[in-house]
Amino acid sequence: MKNLANHKIAIRSREYLVQAIYQLFFNEQDIEDIIDQFKDEHKTKKVDFQLFSSSLKSIQANRAQLKDILDNLGVNDPDMDLIDKAIFYFALNEMTFGVLDKPIVIDESIRLAKKFSSPDSYKFINANLDKVINTK
Numbered sequence: 001m002k003n004l005a006n007h008k009i010a011i012r013s014r015e016y017l018v019q020a021i022y023q024l025f026f027n028e029q030d031i032e033d034i035i036d037q038f039k040d041e042h043k044t045k046k047v048d049f050q051l052f053s054s055s056l057k058s059i060q061a062n063r064a065q066l067k068d069i070l071d072n073l074g075v076n077d078p079d080m081d082l083i084d085k086a087i088f089y090f091a092l093n094e095m096t097f098g099v100l101d102k103p104i105v106i107d108e109s110i111r112l113a114k115k116f117s118s119p120d121s122y123k124f125i126n127a128n129l130d131k132v133i134n135t136k
Contacts, residue, residue, distance in 0.1 A: 011108075013048040014090065017055050018112050021086035024060070031060050059093045066092045073128050083117045084125060091129055102133050 020034050035053050059066065069092050080088070091109040094100050100108070106129045113122035 009046045009048055010051070011111075012045065013051050014108060015112065015115070016042060016047060017052050018083070018086050018090050018116065020052070020056055021059060021089050022083055024056070025082055025085060025089075031056055055090070055093060055098070058097050059089050062093060062097060063089075066096070069096070069132065073131055075128055081117060081121065084113065084121050087112050087117065087121075087125055088128070091125070092132065095129075095132060102129075106130070106133075 016038055020038055023029060023034055024031070035049075035056060038047075038052065039049055066089050070088060075088070087109050090112070091105050094105045095102050098105070106126060109125050109129060110122045113125045117125075
């Protein structure tokens with residue numbers, strides 16, 4: 001396993017981001033309310049709330065475009081587990097509008113899937129994110 005100790009704040013921020021995306025999809029709560037809630041709940045932890053907030057806002061603003069990417073992959077959005085959908089939106093947003101290298105996004109998405117989703121979800125996520133890289 002890679003040594004992730006040097007990246008704890010970024011990793012924690014991305015974990016919270018995926019949880020916030022899940023919350024957004026689950027109850028369509030206002031983005032600013034979600035951001036305020038996470039800031040309040042995690043104020044004692046080291047979190048990059050600028051990264052968290054800007055990514056969440058980007059996902060909301062580009063939601064239709066991110067859904068189109070999933071549709072073009074043949075991934076049926078309504079049939080997907082909500083946590084997998086949150087991980088996909090994190091990854092696709094980062095690949096399309098973010099600054100992380102695509103292989104890092106895939107590695108991080110696999111790690112998130114292994115942590116939060118069903119045992120085999122990471123394979124599904126990995127295969128489809130590989131398709132995104134290979135079609136661009």
